Amino acid sequence: MTAHSASWYAQPAEKWPEPKLKGHTIPGYRYHSKEFFHDEWENMWTKVWLLLGREDEIPEVGDYQMEEVGPESILMVRQEDMSIKAFYNVCQHRGARLIFNDLGTVDAFTCPYHGWRWEIDGSLTFALDPEDFPEGDPCGKLKLEPIRCETFAGFIWVNMDPNCVSLQEYLGPIWDDWAPYEIHSWKRYLALTATIPCNWKVILDNFNESYHLPTVHPQADATVEENYKWTQFDMAEEGHARMWMQSGIPSRSLIERGEELLKPGLAWMLEQWDLNPDDFRGGREYETREALQKAMREKGPKMGYTHFDNLKDHQLTDTYHYFLFPNFAVSLWADGFHFLRARPHPTDPGQTLFDNWWYAPAPEGLTTPVMTINGPVERDAEVEHEVFQYLERSLSGLIDQDMGITTGQQLGFRSRAYKGVYLAKQEHRIRRYHELIDEYIEGIRPAPKRSSAIAAE
Ligand code: FES
Ligand SMILES: [Fe+2]
Structure with a gap:
């Protein structure tokens, strides 16, 4: 040749x-x-799948990863059943940010302002003076705001649009192209x-x-x-x-x-x-x-x-x-x-x-x-x-x-x-x-x- x-x-x-x-x-x-x-931001970023986290960063129950995109801060948390859930990093009492670290482990998220306790599945189990709320005890009523979350190639992807298509449909031909490389490992x-x-x-x-x-x-x-x-x-x-x-x-x-x-x-x-x-x-x-x-x-x-x-x-x-x-x-x-x-x-x-x-x-x-x-x-x-x-x-x-x-x-x-x-x-x-x-x-x-x-x- x-x-x-x-x-x-x-x-x-x-x-x-x-x-x-x-x-x-x-x-x-x-x-x-x-x-x-x-x-x-309003029409595109909040309606697309975003690669945001990595599964191996949060291997154990209660491990979380916090990532920022535009004005939002998003928590990705390992659940009891080893699945991952994602939430907006914002307290539903009066909007305080719950977490400022990129990575960590918690039993639950305790808000730094008035101490409300948000479990890793997003449910509220403690609020100070629950009898003082005219609309009733917020526990069992309020939840952290969830975000659609899926995994592929070892990455955690989120989509702020609750009506979005699946991640696989969104990725189209990328899904099959990447699968053989085993990038998750x-x-x-x-x-x-x-x-x-x-x-x-x-x-x-x-x-x-x-x-x-x-x-x-x-x-x-x-x-x-x-x-x-x-x-x-x-x-x-x-x-x-x-x-x-x-x-x-x-x-x-x-x-x-x-x-x-x-x-x-x-x-x-x-x-x-x-x-x-x-x-x-x-x-x-x-x-x-x-x-x-x-x-x-x-x-x-x-x-x-x-x-x-x-x-x-x-x-x-x-x-x-x-x-x-x-x-x-x-x-x-x-x-x-x-x-x-x-x-x-x-x-x-x-x-x-x-x-x-x-x-x-x-x-x-x-x-x-x-x-x-x-x-x-x-x-x-x-x-x-x-x-x-x-x-x-x-x-x-x-x-x-x-x-x-x-x-x-x-x-x-x-x-x-x-x-x-x-x-x-x-x-x-x-x-x-x-x-x-x-x-x-x-x-x-x-x-x-x-x-x-x-x-x-
Ligand atoms: S703002 Fe979170 S407990 Fe008050
Ligand atoms: Fe270049």
């Missing part, structure tokens, strides 16, 4: 049906108008959360296109076919998107630029699977992907990567980048999951709570470090969740590059000179999700429940 052979990309993923775009121009007010921010190896001075959509716009890879991340083509001509882009009817990049090979862009094909990143990858990079130099550079697939198929399950047996060959090496409407992006590999989430600020459209996390399998007995976006982490490490302001510390080299752009773009969106976007086709996933936001604001979405979803409830 020569370096110019095309056979390395002979395993196409199945295409999703292509939805029609309306041609949104994405004007600047969408990123800084308080009115638009309010419309998004993966462990978190990086947890950096920062407040970024830009609207949440500027960040998601960026994670919805790969057009910026050669310019913002010139280092990225070492192990990935990042040239758009060889990348597959998909958009689902449900609003989610997928980008498939073949990996474990040099990018074709390197040929166009006349650069060395087998760069150190790819050599490192080969060595991880006991392949000698020198065997692939001098014309065999494009055989690396197939060789990696073979080695991973053979050695992976013995190392504890038992889910490799569920994966197709291209899933062993390739990068699948998913966007889950509205605020979650992830790069998924056979052995890693780059978690990128942007949550809106409670009041300011110009700020975002951004999570840059990493998950990876943690098979028993495996001692090789996990390679995260922020460098290697020991497989048995206990990773601390760090929360900080933008620029207080690095979010990792690659993400710092992205945020340097998005924070500047937020400024550009306020300019009278910004007239709206002029998009390449490879950026159409951005247009698509903006059109979906409008469909929520206009009341076209959420679509009415399908009969199958109603029957399942």
Whole structure:
């Protein structure tokens, strides 16, 4: 095989049906108008499934996780029967917040104001001076306000709309795509959360296109076919998107630029699977992907990567980048999951709570470090969740590059000179999700429940 052979990309993923775009121009007010921010909250955020918690953070009865999204704080609590329930973190007496910690364990939630006791199932069992309430003892009458809550891939998802469709119906093709990876058993190896001075959509716009890879991340083509001509882009009817990049090979862009094909990143990858990079130099550079697939198929399950047996060959090496409407992006590999989430600020459209996390399998007995976006982490490490302001510390080299752009773009969106976007086709996933936001604001979405979803409830 020569370096110019095309056979390395002979395993196409199945295409999703292509939805029609309306041609949104994405004007600047969408990123800084308080009115638009309010419309998004009322009509979109409160009607979608949101990835909010992680099952393994709350393994025991009474364990809770508290997460914030916009003006809401949400409690996810492990129940006696080991199921998980979610509630708004607000006392039904006079509105006090019950919990201020991200994680903890309780017998019950005792309100810090007047001491009302809310059981972990949301029922009220103690109120001070119950005889003094003209409308009767609130115990047995009031409950914490529940939120729809389901789990998938080890994550806890909530939906503030009590009439929403099931999570599986909402996720559409993502559900089947992710199931073979067994992500529920993966462990978190990086947890950096920062407040970024830009609207949440500027960040998601960026994670919805790969057009910026050669310019913002010139280092990225070492192990990935990042040239758009060889990348597959998909958009689902449900609003989610997928980008498939073949990996474990040099990018074709390197040929166009006349650069060395087998760069150190790819050599490192080969060595991880006991392949000698020198065997692939001098014309065999494009055989690396197939060789990696073979080695991973053979050695992976013995190392504890038992889910490799569920994966197709291209899933062993390739990068699948998913966007889950509205605020979650992830790069998924056979052995890693780059978690990128942007949550809106409670009041300011110009700020975002951004999570840059990493998950990876943690098979028993495996001692090789996990390679995260922020460098290697020991497989048995206990990773601390760090929360900080933008620029207080690095979010990792690659993400710092992205945020340097998005924070500047937020400024550009306020300019009278910004007239709206002029998009390449490879950026159409951005247009698509903006059109979906409008469909929520206009009341076209959420679509009415399908009969199958109603029957399942
Ligand atoms: S506000 Fe919670 S007990 Fe009064
Ligand atoms: Fe980027």
